[in-house]
Each structure stands twice: as C-alpha cells, then as structure tokens.
Amino acid sequence: MTVFLIVILSSFVFSLLLFGIGQKTFQRMTWFAALLPISLFIYFSSFARSIMDGEVFNFFTSWVPSLGINLDFRLDNLALLFTLLITGVGSIVFLYTTQYLKGHPKLMRFYVFLSIFMGAMLGLVTSNNIITLFIFWELTSISSFFLISFNNTESPSRKSAIIALTITGLGGLALLAFAVLAAQITGTLSISEMLQSPEVFANHQYSVILMVFIFLAAFTKSAQFPFHFWLPGAMKAPTPVSTYLHSATMVKAGIYLLLRFTPHFQNNSYFFTTLLIVGAITMLYAAFQTLFKTDLKGILAYSTIGALGIMVFLIGIGTTSSITAAIVFIVVHALYKASLFLVTGTIDHQAGTRDVTQLGGLRKVLMPLAIAGFIAALSSGGFPPTIGFIGKDLIYEATLNGGLNPTLLTTMAVLTNILMVFAGLLVGVKPFSGKKPEALGEIKKPHFLLWFMPMILAALSLLFGLFPAMVEALFTKNITPLLTGEASPHLAIWHGFNLIILLSAITILGGIAIYFFWKPSHKKESGMLKFDAFAPKSLALKFADLFQRISYFLTRTFQNGYLRRYVLIILVLLTLVFGIHVFINPRIFLELKEIKALNWNEIVILAMMLVSIIFTVFTKSRLSAIAGMGVLGYTMCLIFVFYGAPDLAMTQFSIDTLTVILFVLVLYRLPKYLKLSNRTNRLRDGIIATSFGTFLALTIIEIMNENPIKSTTQYYAENAYTLAKGKNVVNVILVDFRGFDTMIEIVVLSIAAIGVFALLKLHLKKHEK
Template sequence: MADASQSVTFLALILPFLAAAIAPALTRILKHNAAWVLALAPLFLFVHFFGYLGDVAAGRAVTGGYAWIPSLGVDFSWFIDGLSLTFALLISGIGTLIVLYAGGYLKGHEQQGRFFSFILMFMGAMQGLVLSDSFMTLFVFWELTSITSFLLIGFDHSREASRRAALQALVVTGLGGLSLLAGLLVIWAATGEGTLSGLLSSGDALRAAPFYLLALVLVLGGAFTKSAQFPFHFWLPNAMEAPTPVSAYLHSATMVKAGVYLLMRLNPVLGDTVWWETILPIFGGTTLLVGTLLAIRQTDLKLMLAYTTVASLGLLVMLTGLGSEIAIEAAVLYLVAHSLFKGALFMVAGLIDHEAGTRDVRWLGGLRSAMPITFAAALLAALSMGGLPPFFGFLAKEEIYAALDFSGGWNALFTAVAIIGNALMLVIGFAVALKPFLGAAVETPKHAHEGPVLLWLGPLTLAIVGCVAAIFSGVTHHYVSEPMAAAVAGAPVEIYISVVPHASLALLLSIVTIALGIAIFLMLDRARDAMAAVLAAIGWGPDRGFDQAIRGLIRLANAVTGVIQNGRMEVYMTVTFVMIAVAIWAPMLMFGELPAMPTFPRMTFYEWTVFAIAAIGLGAVAYAADRLTAIVSLGIQGFAVALLFLLFGAPDLAFTQFMVETLSVVILALVMTRLRLYPSDHRPTAEKMVDVGIAGACGIGFAVLLLKVTQIPFDSTLSDFFSTYSYVIAHGRNIVNVIIVDFRGLDTLGEIAVVMITGLAILALIRIRLPRSTDVTEAKS
C-alpha cells in the first residue's frame, strides 16, 4: 500500500508536466473547452494532497522517493509536512482556478495552448520545489520556476516591455538561484546532510558550524531575490507585463512566496540567532514600507496590487525573522490569507480590464450594476486584505499585532511599521474593490458587462474560502495553520485566534490601523500626488540601476572582447603557446620538479641517421625561402619520429604517423596554394626571435616534462589491466587498437570529430573566392 501511495505521489509530481506536453494539441482540438479538461490535472493534485491532511495534522510527515544519482547519494525525494502540504494545496487549488480563469481570459487567443503549457510547467516546478526533500531536486525545481516564469512573463514577446520584464526577472532570480546553490552546498558540507528532513533533524549542527554566517547570507541571497525583498523588489511590479492569470498565480499565490517558503523551512536550523533576528526583520520591514508607499503612487490596478504583494512578502519575512512562536503563527496565517485575497483581487483586476477595456482606476467607476458578481468578489477579498472580520485576513492581522505587542525597542519600531503598512494595504484593497464599482458610471473603452463563469468563478471562490476558513477557524487551525506553524517553529504549536474579537492591545492596534487606512483612503488622490512628488525628487531607483548595470556589463564585455578577441590569428596563436609554456614550466620550477640530466646513450649508426634527418629537416624549416618549402620540410620531422617508432618495435604507430604526417603536409600545401598569402615571411627579425623563444620554450618544455615522467618509477597497473582484459572483454589481441576503439572509444570519436571539423574549416577556406581587381573596379563604377 505504501508503494502504491508513493507511486501516486510521484505521478502527482510529474502530472503537470505531462499535461503541459499535451496542452497545445488539446487546445487545438477542444478549442474553448480545453481549460475544463486541463484543469483536471491540478484538481487531481489538490484531491491527492488533500488526503494527507489527516496524517499531517496528527504530526506525521510523509516521505518517499527514488534513487536519482546513487553514486552521489542524490535521490528524487519528497517531504510532506504541514508547511509543504499547505503550499501544495495552495498551488494546486489556486492553480485549478487559474487554468479555468485563463480559459476565459485568453479565449480566442491564437497562442492559448502555449500559455497553458507554460502555466502547467510552472505549476509542476513550484509543486516540486515545495515538496522536495533532496537539496539537488529543490535547486532543480527552484531554477525551473525561474525559467518557466521567464516564459510566462514574456508570453507577449512581441512587446519590448514584456521582453525586458522577463529578462529582468530571469537575471535577478537566476543570480539568486546561484546564491542558493552555493548556500545549499555550504550547508551540505557543514552538516553532512543533503536532505531537508535530515537537516531538520540535525539540531544545532548548522548554527554551531563555522560557516553558519556564510550559509545564511547565501541562502538569503536566493530567498530575497525570489521573494522580491528590497532592494531586489523592482522585478516583481515589472512582471505585471505578463497576462493577468500569470500575475494572479505566480506573483501573488505561488512563485514569489518560494523565498518565504525557504526561510520558513530553514527557520528551525538557521533561525534563533542574532543574525537571523536582525537581518530578516530589517529587510522585511523596509520592504513592507517601500512596497505600500510605492503602491499608493500607482493608478494601474495590477501595479497597485503588485506593490502591495511586495509589501506583503516583506511582512512575511519580518515575522519569520522575529522568530517567536506567535510571530510564526502570524506569518502562517497571513501567508494563507494573502494567497486567497490577493489571488482573487488580481483576477478581479484582470476581469475589469477584460470587460471594461482599462485597468486605470482614474477611468473607472459605476461598474457595480454592470458587474455585480465581480463587485461581490472584489469586496469580500478587500475586506480580508483590510483585516476586517469575519475574514481570514482579520485573524492574521490580530496575530501580527499580538506578536509585536508594542513592547518597546525593536518591537515598537516594527509595530509602527506594521500599522503603517497594513493601513496602506487596506487603502489599496478598497481602492481596487470600491473605486471601479461605486460612484457615477464612467465611459470605458469597452461596454462593461459581467464576465463569463470562467472569469468570475476563481475570484469569487477564493474570496468565499477566505471567509469560510475564518468562520470555521477551529477546523482550519487543526488541519492547516497548526501543522504549518509547527513545521516552521520546529515544535508543536496551538493557535486559538478566531473571528470573535477579544478586548486586547492587538484589537486596539487593529482599530488604529483601520482608522488610519480610512483616513488615507478618503484623500487617496492627494496621497498619490504627494508620493509622485517624492519619487520625482528621488529620481534614481533600483529599476533604473538594473538597466545601468546591464549596459555597463555589455560595455565591459565589449571591452574585454576587443582585447582578447581582436580578430588577429597571430595574437591568438601567440597567447595560446605562451600559456602552454607557462603551464609546463611554472609547476616544475615552483615545486622543484626538474628532471635529472640523463647520461647520453650509445647509439648505432642508423639511430644517428634518424637524428641527422630530423636535424636537417629542422634546418630546412628555419631557413626555407618560402612557406611551401617550410611546410614540406616540416614533414621531415614527422617522418623521423615515425622511423623511431619503427626502430623501437611499434610498426602500427609508425604507419599511423606516416599517414598522419603525409596527410597534414598535403592539406597544408593545398591550403597554402589556394589562399592569397605572402610567399615568404616578411616580419622583422625581432618579431621572429620572440616567436623562436616561445616555440623553443614549448618544445624544450615538452621534452623536459617527458624526461621527468620517464624518471618516475613505472606503474604497470594500467598496462596489466589492458593486457589482461583486452582479449577477454573486447576480443582483440592488438592491445593498442583495442584501447583506441573500445576502452577509449568515445575519446576516439571526439578526435574524429575534431578532424572532421578541421576538414570542414579547411574546405571553407579553400572555397573562398576573393574578388578580382576588375570586379572591384566594375562594382565601384
């Protein structure tokens, strides 16, 4: 039974990718009904993972997997506890609604099938990320989310803004991914654990390790870029160039929370230190304020929501960094609440744009009668975003203030930050939910009317779930909030907050927040103008800095390329042989590995004859009057080497050498006769002497190196192996041939490929037809 459950879980992990593979063809066949069929894939995931709620609520984690790279101890494994299960349910549940929503939003779009494929691939990547146990599978899925989000953000690739936003997201999150990889490797080396489950059971091993701070900084690099923490926040609002289903899914409920997931996951082993409890609250609080203040400036509904998403991620990071049990409870509650109300509001913004033709809040109004269901969904979601009962956002906000408690010092500062941030998020929530629907009707680019069921089903469902989850908070806490908080805290947690307000400091702070939010909402236009003036006075920002950094990188690349790739073959050859000489001589000189001078052996007359032939050939090359003579003379050296092979009992090597040398001379002579080159070398003597020195350093260096090798005691292990097994394994008695063809067959294939590529290059050279002078004259006339 356990094997069957493991197989189903494995199927659930790969199912989105299978659905992505068939999505384009299915969309062409089913047209507008493809969304209903494709939504069955995430629905299956949701139902499957929903079945784990009982086990996880009872404190049992579910693990499983298969061997992936056994030699490195890497498995394709999963780890399902309260944290990963909650994320899996959010990803699959909201994903089901997003697929349906996309079916209505992109109805008739010629690339709808491609979009479904991308969104399902992303879903699979995100699902794999939160369920991964192995560090390597975690990293693979982490990077896959960056790649698929790049495809989704740049979906409308004909627009420059979409391409820029996609590239920006990929660069920022990609660099963060490299930082995360380094951090995971440091953790692996410091603790000896390559899985999350093993790491979480290692106690204080990581905190006590000397590389703790390095691991923390590297992990934060990955988490902060993925979750758009200041100063990396700029990529997320720019990603609103993507279609609204992408914004509703990636940039509110799933991908941008991957960094928060990572911090929550590693809190039991990285948290509870001064560094953790300092860096996270400071950056999180700063991001909360920056996000909400920038949101006030916006008039585009999606941008308003995008900047509050940045702010919400900052709030989650701040709460995770505070580290107390109640702060973790608040973070857990807010994460769930945010996924529900922000996903709903993004879909509302897209629905308004789809049916009214604009997202600019200044040109919207009076849509309540034309879009009553959309208005109801927007209002319910905004009430949760504003932290009002009886919605899940109210539970989260009460717990936030209970965790901060305004007790002085850092807590007082973070409490003030939370009040300002929550008040401004209330302003934006109600600006999105009320301004487009209330007031006098405004003429919009399109005749506004209620959207089809595929468009309003998602936001209405999420808004209602946010209310139901709060009303039945006892059940929600037992199956979702408490197991999730326990996984983050590393110990059992009980949560008691409900929709019934209790007289407390937290309730008082909530009232202050609501009052401040209402006051700012009533003068939103003036607040927007004031914020615009502040931003204009500041001028420079990280977004512009990104463009400057990319331009600087391109200029640097051009400068470096101009130096090391200047198009002059003689420079490339000189640098190559200088580095060869350095590589040969430097180690021997630095480590005193020069060989002992050997005694000169007695040689026979025919051995002297071979050396004489080689010397004559060398002289002929050096004093050749033209290039062709030098090439032919160069072949004498190769023939001399072949004679040495023959004299010392290696006729097969001698034959190979004869063939290679003959072919080389013929090819070089052919090339030289077909190319228009100077017949002789006209370089100055000084330049020639430099080349002579480099050539001598390489030639003598190889001779000295080989001499040193021959003075080392011979290890016959490899020779014995080939002698023993060449016939047994490869059925060949010629050991050299067996080595070349069988034991190192891939090397031989590579050598053949090199020869083939060289031949093609030579063919390209000799086929060049330079224009005759008469042709040039005719062209000019």
C-alpha cells in the same frame, strides 16, 4: 511511489500532449486543461486527513545512486500547504484563462508553459533531495521566463523576462552552492536527514557561507530588497501569469525554502537577525511605493513585495507566534492577492485600461466583480471577519512578543499594514466606487468565469475568517511544531479587547484615511522618477551595461575572429602560468648520469626535426609549411616506434597524414605565397614561441622528477583483461573505461569531416559568390 512520481511528472507529460492536440482543436476545448490542476488538487487533498493527524508520507525512487541523487519526495504539513495553494489557485487560473485569453493565437503555448511551471513548483515543495529541489527550482525560473515573455513581440516583455531570469538565476546558482556545501557537511543529500542534525550547521566553520547562499537564493526568488525590482517588471505578463506566479507560487518559493531550513539555523541569531532586517526594509519600502503607483498591477506588484517582506520579517522574529503568523499570512496573501489580480484582469479585459485615475463607477456593470474585489480588499486590509483580520492580529502578537525591540517591530508592522490597507482599497474598491468616467465608454458584462473565479477566492477569505479552525487544523497545528518544536497559538477571530485590537483599529482607520485623502496621480508618480537613479534596478542596469561594454572590449581585443590571435593569446597565457610556476617554486634538476648517450638513429631524427622546424618557420609558401609540419609529425612517429609504442606511432601517423591532406585540400585555392608580417611581429612571435617551449620543457622536467601516483595505473593494469578482456591497456582505456569520451570525440570529428566535405563539394554560381 510510482503513483506519486506520475502525479509530479503529470504536468510535464500533459504539456507534451498539448502539442499533439493542435492549436485549432485546443481552442475548442480549453476547459480540458483545467482538469489537470483540479485532479491534482483532489489528489493532494486526499492526504489532508492523515497529515492532519501527524502522518508524513515519503516516496522514494533511485535515480542516480552513485551520486546520491534520487527522486525522493516527502509530503508533510508544510509541503501540503504549498501543494494545495499551487493546485487550488492553479485550478482557478486555468479556468479563468479560458475566457481571458479566449481566441488568442498562442493560447496552447500559454497552457504548455503554465503546466510546466505548475509541475516545477509541485516538485520543488515536495522534494526531499536537495539536488532535485535545485532542479525543480531552476525549472520554475525557466518556465516563468517563457510566461513573463509570453507577449514576446513587445520589447518590455522580453526585457522584463530577461531581468527576472537573471536575478532568479543568480539565486539558483547560490542554491546549488548551498546544496553542494550542505551535502559535504552533513554527508547526505536528503533534506529530512539534514534536519536531524541542525547542530552541524550551527557549529560548522562554513555556517556563515551557508547562510549567505540560502539568503541569496530566497531573497532573489521572493523579491526581497535589493533584488525586488524584477517582480514589478514581470507584470508585463498576462494577468493570469501575474496571478499565479506572484500570489501563490513562484515568489513563495523563497519563503518555502526559508521555512524548510529554519530548523537548521534555530540556534543561529545572525540568521534570524538578517531576515528581520531585510524583511523590515523590504516591507516598508514596497508599501511606501504603493502610494505613487497608478497602474493596478503596479500597485499589486509592490503590495506583493511588501507582503513577502512581512513573511521574511515574521520568520526573522523566530518565535512560535511569528512562525504561525507567517504560515497563516501565506494563506491570507494567496487568497486575497490572487483575487485582486483576477479582478484587475477582468477590469482590464472589459474596460481596456488599468489606470486607477481613469477608473470608477464600474459596480453598475460589474457588480459581482465589485463584491469580489471588496471582500478581497477587506482581507488585504485586515478587516473582520476575513482571514486577513486574524492574520494581522497574529502579526501584532508576534511583534509585541518579539523579544528584540517590541515597540520598534510593532511600529514598523503597523506602518506597513496601514499602507497595505490603502493599496487593497485602491485596487478592490476605487475602480467600482463613484461615477463612471465618460472616457471609459460602454462596458459589457464579462463572461461569468471572469467574475466567478475571483469570487471563489474572496469567498474563501471570508469563510476561513469565520471558521479559522479550518486553517488551524489543516496547517498551523502541525506546521508550527515541525519548525519550532512548540505548539502553535490558537486561531480565533476574537480574543477580547486588548492592545492587539487597538493596533488593528489604528491600522484600519489609518488606511482608510489615506485612501480618502491621498489621490494617486501621474504627476506624483513621475515625481518619484527623479529618485530612480539611486534605485536598485537602475544600479543593476548600469552595472549590466558596464559589464556589456567590458565584455565587448575584451571580445574585440582577444576574440577578433583571427585564429592567429587566439593561438597567440593561449600561448602567452600558458607561458605566464608556466613561467610564474618555474620562478616561484623552482624544482628543476637533471641527473646527468641517467641520460643515455644518443645513438645514430636518434641523432638523425633530431636533425630531421630541426631542419623541418627551420624550414617551416622561414618558408614563404603555405604548402611548403604544411609539408614541413608533416615531416615533423612523421619524425615523432619514428620516436614512438624506437621507444616501443607502435600503437601511438600508428595513431600519430594517421592523424598527421589526415591533417596534411585536409590542409592541402583547403588551402590549394589560396595564393601560392604568403606575404609575411613585419619584422616586429615576427620577433614577437619568435620570443613567445621560444619562451613557451622553454618553460614547457622545464615544467616537463619537473614533472619527471615527481613520484608518480601508481593507484590509477595499477587499477587499469589489473582490470584491463579481467573486466574488458583486452591485453592492450591503452586500447582498453580508450574503448572501454573511457568509451563515452572516445565516442564523443568520434562524433565531433565526424561532424567536422562532414562539414569540410560539404564545403569542398559546394559549387556556387557567380551571383551566389
């Protein structure tokens, strides 16, 4: 366990070590950062043989046992798939960045955030404790925020990062709610133990709420409609960030969550129907949007949303073949999308533009990059002999055997894939074909890492297509039975002439036709802007603006900076709460027989209290009012003394003395007499104060008539001496049982005292005042 924990935490430790290296030193050895993901990839690959044979590795370390939160990790086929993608694509991205951002003044900071993000993703996909999964889930959102806003001097980058954090943060809250509720239902925080009792989820009264929570978490993270709009905005980040976050890691976290918990809802048709509908809407909407985009990263962003929609759509079909198709498509998409992103980054790096309408003929200078883009485009469109072809065939096999409405499901899949063929060709082929526009000027050959890294990914797409048994042995052979309980279909590049082959041919020919006959332009793109008012992003921003306006109004109304306003609002609210309680459920009565006759000292104290209150209310001097309040506090001390609570009396005496001294020190420079407010305000304040005091007194009388719960009292009384070696129960509670509370209170008071002392000792010159 120790080794595995070190591996998971190594990315965080590495990010801390980078600060010690220094910016200038790191600039000369950026390759050093790539050793981390490469080492992690080798480490996780060492488990491949054993996991292929059906073995599962569990790693456990106690963390917060009293709450059931442990560092519990589990490495099975599903986790291995994602760890290899995270570290494999991560190695490519780390190496690519050494040249893409070479000489950037904030390069070290970039690697710090990228390392933290990688560690968070590894922790997420290997966590076997639902709370630790949530913690790593939130770390991915936070670290991605810093990566998206890397160019923080640019307003669009900052805005996009805030939107991404807001949407994914909403999903994080939903995941936390799911974790807490699921733990309450199953009685465990262990995900593997939850999986052993899926019927508990299916038959429980809160199963619908659980589905809503997991849907919110997955849909926000994996950019499903209508939460998809954060992902195109996140393209403001540098290309390596877009490559890593939006092809192989962050956006796949929601897909991982759905796959991991699919067995929980295996018998719940609403679960799969919802996924089917949301996935279908997302993939069709996003694929259609690619027709109108002219920025290469914008095209890739919407094609990514479409691909994520396909994955959710396949999980929603809920059959063995559809789950297998989803798993294969995760690999397919990671390889071709990461390759196309890196191709786009190199084009932007060398040509200075990503505008597809201004690009062409780059094959003459960037031939190796053109080859990588061409292969990745083939895989994206499902051309043989790439792994994309096998993935597309599996999609059609799943829709044709979908059960609900095979014709409709297949039609939607074909339309989506046709547009995905178009998008792939537009990014991977269009910039390199035809003649080079004169406006591009001279383009230099890039560093070999800028074309070799996307070439590796493209070559893997081709390799896995030619030898699909590698993908089957590594992933689908054991993952599909893990999720469905049935053996996965055999992967092969050729199954003979059938309907699936016909659909594949229609898809490829349809995509090629659109590519040649539909030319994206800025005019077409701007024509779509008239529909922006109804887009989810616009509606969300309008809601955010309305929320901000309401918040501003409430803040200026209730929190205007005047202490008297704060006190007034608090008292009005408490008066309403107490008053509603008293009137709705009156349970107030007094046993007059139990009320003892007042003796002379109680009468004297009561008289002193009344005089001090009247004096405080009607005096025109601040210092006199403070003195009156001090007298009132001392009379309370006398009550504690007479009723056998000397420790409380001493505490009250100390607090009142200190309060009076501090008030005098602070207020002695202020005017001697305070101009009172008008009669209306005084009448208002008097009514509020009287009402609050009355309802508070009635509530206290009600509490006195309730039977007190003795268990807590008995515990402290029985254990004060045996555990804390103290005879004064109150002191033991403050110092031992609630020692941390007392310590924090002391710290707060100390900070306040230091602040007051600093203000008192502050001597400003005339021009500084």
